[in-house]
Amino acid sequence: MSSCCQCGNVVPDPRQQQLAEVFKKYAGQKGALIPVLQGAQDIYSYLPAEVLKQIADALNLPFSKVYGVVTFYAQFHLKPRGRNIVRVCLGTACHVRGGAKIFETIRNELQIGDGETTADLRYTLESVACIGACGLAPVIMVNADTHGRLTPDKLKAILAQYE
Ligand code: FES
Numbered sequence: 001m002s003s004c005c006q007c008g009n010v011v012p013d014p015r016q017q018q019l020a021e022v023f024k025k026y027a028g029q030k031g032a033l034i035p036v037l038q039g040a041q042d043i044y045s046y047l048p049a050e051v052l053k054q055i056a057d058a059l060n061l062p063f064s065k066v067y068g069v070v071t072f073y074a075q076f077h078l079k080p081r082g083r084n085i086v087r088v089c090l091g092t093a094c095h096v097r098g099g100a101k102i103f104e105t106i107r108n109e110l111q112i113g114d115g116e117t118t119a120d121l122r123y124t125l126e127s128v129a130c131i132g133a134c135g136l137a138p139v140i141m142v143n144a145d146t147h148g149r150l151t152p153d154k155l156k157a158i159l160a161q162y163e
Pocket residue numbers: 089090091092093094095129130131132133134135137139
């Protein structure tokens with residue numbers, strides 16, 4: 001629930017309704033924790049602590065168990081993520097073709113470090129090992145798009161394409 005800034009009335013958070021549907025879908029099922037976490041993350045784009053608490057309650061599991069699974073798997077995120085995930089390859093082929101300079105240029109452009117998200121939630125920056133497009137080195141991915149044969153001067157225009 002949150003307050004409407006116009007009238008002060010409490011407005012329901014539609015994500016809570018969606019989360020309730022995820023709980024309903026997996027109610028009583030064995031091995032529900034991972035799919036419930038995935039469903040919750042799809043809704044919130046990350047897993048806030050209060051959502052983890054709700055999941056623990058709904059599945060009747062200790063919070064420590066839920067938290068342990070979330071921190072074990074790289075697919076789950078405890079901090080907000082950007083609308084656009086920028087992955088910069090630092091694998092060998094990209095490295096020898098200037099990947100580090102590409103990474104540094106993007107870091108400066110976005111003013112964030114590896115694994116961080118811009119304050120406006122527009123971008124999350126992540127360094128990765130080979131993303132399987134070595135022939136195009138140096139390579140970045142933005143969401144599902146691959147951008148290869150990069151030079152630092154191309155980056156600003158590429159990032160600007162992603163709102
Ligand atoms: S090393 Fe960068 S795509 Fe393979």
